[in-house]
Amino acid sequence: MFENDSKIQRNSLIQLWMAQGLLHPSPGESKDMKIKGNDSPGESKNTEDIGNEYFDILLQSSLFQDAIMDDYGIIQECKMHDLVHDLAELVYKSESLTSYLSVIDNTLEALHVLKFSNIEEFPDSIGRLKHLRYLDISKTFFEALPKSIGKLYNLQTLRATKCALKEFPKELLNLINLRHIHFGERTKLPQGIRQLTCLQTLSYFSLGNEIGRQIEELASLNQLRGELIICDLEHVGNREEAEKAKLEEKTKVCHLTFQWTRYRLITDNNKDNDVLEGLRPHPKLQSLSIVNFMGDKFPLWMIRGSLLFENLRKIMLRGCNKCDEVPPLGHLHSLTELSIIEMANLKYVGAEFCSSLERLLIENCRKLRHLPDGLHAFPLLKYMDISECSTLELIPITQGLKYMHISKCPSLKSILITQDMTSLQTLKIEDCERLSGLPSGLDYCTSLCELDISECHG
Template sequence: MGEGFFEADGSNEMEAMGEDFINVLLRNSLLQIAERDVYGNVESCVMHDLLHDLATSILRGSFREDEITRVRYVFLKDDSSAVLKNNAKYLRTLLFKDKINGNMFSNFESLHVLTFGSREVEELSNEIKKLIHLRVLDIEQTSIEYLPDWIGELFHLQTLRACSYRLKQLPSTLKNLRNLRHLYIEENVELSAEIGLLTSLRTLKIFRVGDKNGYKIEELGSLNCLKGKLQIDNLEMVRNKEEAEKANLSNKPKLLELYLGWKIGRQGETTNDENVLEGLQPHSRLKNLVISGFGGRSFPSWTRNMEVDDVGQGSRLPLTKLVKITLSDCSECEEIPMFGQLLNLKCLRLYKLRNVKSINSSFYGSVNDETRTVFPVLEELVLKTLPKLTVLKGIESVGASAVSVFPHLQHLTIEDCGVLTRFPTHFWSSLKCLNIFRNRSYKPLADIFQAKLTLLTELWIDVIDDVESLPDWLFYSNPNLSKFTIEQCSNLREIPAGLGTLNSLKELRITDCPNLKRIGDLGVNNHKKVSDPLQLCRSVHARLCCIFHVK
């Protein structure tokens, strides 16, 4: 795209055309997929070995610098003035790993892509503003702190990569780059005012709401081409629902990941948070939702029921595309929304919800003859720092025993839920990884163990004060257990038999259990009991084994 090889037409964007070309190369095995994102989209590719060898053989040879002519693409690790001088008017792409003589840029009249790859670069040469065809500017590997005002004169610039930890602020003239499609910056960089004028933007990772004109949330209203991820911070600056609606999030169908953040630890009135969140309804195609610092006692209707308005149709649409949901630091929230009916939800994380006392059956949604499975594809559930949570209820409707709940749940973490004493007993048979940290009571773990787990590969128990023993069947029923950790359980008295049968065990850690008196039969050496913990380490089939402070 940066080279200008294709342009958007009425039906296709440049990015979509580029993806089509990539897919052609993939289908013909000229490229191979190296990495996908969590949604299955291709993130990076590598060249096929045979194609790489062919290119290498063609390029192999030695040349004098003055013999290299009509070069369009140059990657230089050090200054090679002869190559640059002889090819200045032909160059389309220049990737430079060292400092470069700034006076040379005026000769690169056809340059489309310019990348700096040296921390020694601390400022941009004024000559760069003469590169009227420049489409891509990459300063990520530089030490530049401030971009010059003349950046706003690069009217054809489409991509600005500035994810540099040194960069502090963008210039006010950025608003003049009406063709800018992708802006990459770090979270600490201060955006310039009137970002809403950049209506071609597809990539804007973060927007901080301000209280001055040009920095308010309404700047997002005109950016309906945004795609991928958007993080909106400082939502406490938004006064009401009407102001929040000016962000026009429901009209951004290509936005897949949305982070809505209020300042954590705010003092004073937070009652308008509910109205603001009501006005921030996303499009129904959203796949990842994070809500952080929300100060309302209850979530608004679209969040509570996971349904949003169908724009222009007067109806409601469920957020069925959601794959991941995170609620964090919602300190006044008293109730968890209805998540059980989300057909594609794979990960649910609840952090620091300090006012939630119970998770009720509404959490699962309505159950009827048509809905016999809730949380149908959920793979990971995390409950962390819910200090008032006493109970996670099961389904209470008629015929609940016939309902399948969490049929694909593999990872469960319960941490810092100090008063949790009641947990469903029959949902957990698919678990592979179970982590219970700092929960005082053994009751939730005992409830989970009633499911008689058989697929565990990782088990971590930490700071459970009243646990005295573990189920006798634990090791015999989970032959694929590879990691077993139990720490700071002051009343633990025995480990059940069967450790020696775990041929898959790679890591064993038992620490700070001062009352541990017995480690059960190993299942090896004719089932002879081993009283010495170090002997246990030598007997268990484990490549890494640590036991400390067990006596």
């Protein structure tokens, strides 16, 4: 099914195995057996967990190659080894597995897996495929699905990325066995998604004022895992409404984004403050993004560390224009990456935000005047990118830093390098018109491999 040298997505492959009924527990185990090393109640091994075990076994056995790992050490993409692909072709002795289907007739009713590509019309006869478990309509050109899709009661996975589909029909809610639905942000879900209680993958959830689009739709979806982006949060009225999402119970959601609409009129900052306070997540979270938040202070669960967040590695704050400071994050001992973007009112970043940081990105913070003088106290910081900070005058480069990029900082006068900067490998400075000379201490950078200075007319 995969052409030679093609990239294979881990999750897609596991979902295909599941659709074909290839995932079975080891002898003596059952599908609801508890995951090894997990003592928490209710955490059981499901079919996807078994698929992940299979994937890792094949990877360790060198049947996969060119594996690509994410920031959390999980292999997300790979290729089939050339010899394995040749063997598969020899066994099947058929090229039909790589062809695309465009017509459904009675001879195809036993299909478990069906993938369309580059078609402009979707057949209404799809409803006859009672055994279909995996349907991929990515990269297609039709804008609507027929109502007959609601008859695919055994469907487990629906993929609709990079396609022209505008919205799913309400009949989608009949698919009570649906576990994974992949779609783009522009595709609209039907009202009442709470009915799909088996859902594990739901990348986007856009809110509205209508019944069936409110945040309480998420309450019963406790099987959700992976990434969840909650959009249009301005439709949530207060903390009590936000708490109805029951995010604290969704312990398998690793990556969470809270997103408000960017351009909107707001008269009461306290409303956003109240809503974000009610969106308290579970403590196992690995990454958190807060986008276009118009409150003037961050929630207590984030500042005081009432949640331990022992696994939280990434935080992104973007478009939080009413906040004048970054919350103190020193209690987050696993935090390695912090991105601060388009915070128009940010004036100061304190040294207490995190001592375990490895990557720091600050972009388009036009009132930011000072970076912490104690940056040199962060020996783990390796990557630093500062851009479009028009009032920033001084940037210290920290001990242990390997990569530094500074751009579009017109007020920048000097860059301070300490004697112990033997780790710096790349230094890029561009479009900093008031900078009159090279950073002092550059001669201490004995590991420097790349120096790029451009558009610095002073």
